[in-house]
Amino acid sequence: MSSIAELTESLRAFASERNWEQFHTPKNLAMALAGEVGELLAEFQWLTPEQSAAVMQDPDLGPRVRAEIGDVTIYLVRLADTLGIDLVEAAVDKLAEAGRRYTVEAARDSAAKIGQL
Structure with a gap:
């Protein structure tokens, strides 16, 4: 399986x-x-x-x-x-949302939450 x-x-x-x-x-x-x-x-x-x-x-x-x-x-x-x-669909959607919130430019090398960026 x-x-x-x-x-x-x-x-x-x-x-x-x-x-x-x-x-x-x-x-x-x-x-x-x-x-x-x-x-x-x-x-x-x-x-x-x-x-x-x-x-x-x-x-x-x-x-x-x-x-x-x-x-x-x-x-x-x-x-x-x-x-x-659908778990995969939910995860893909959440990853896309995180990508919009945590852009590479703003979040690279940072563990800060979105409000702290």
Whole structure:
């Protein structure tokens, strides 16, 4: 499986086979997503910038980070599907908006927010 569409269909089938659609409300999925993001953040807590950049080389942390990113992805894809949002289209639209707000000339080499540029 290599596409978001295929993953979406697999997750939809997984939930349907278990009759979980009743629990997969936008609110519940958003809350589950937030919880999984928190678990991902916990794996990075207290790491130095250098350690965080090399996390996938760590034999203990790397697999945990990968698993948490998997959980985050599952809930994000399921939430988007439940709301009828095309994830790729939403991301492309958001990137285009960011490009208009953060022009290369204004934002290059700066981490400032748009109001600070």
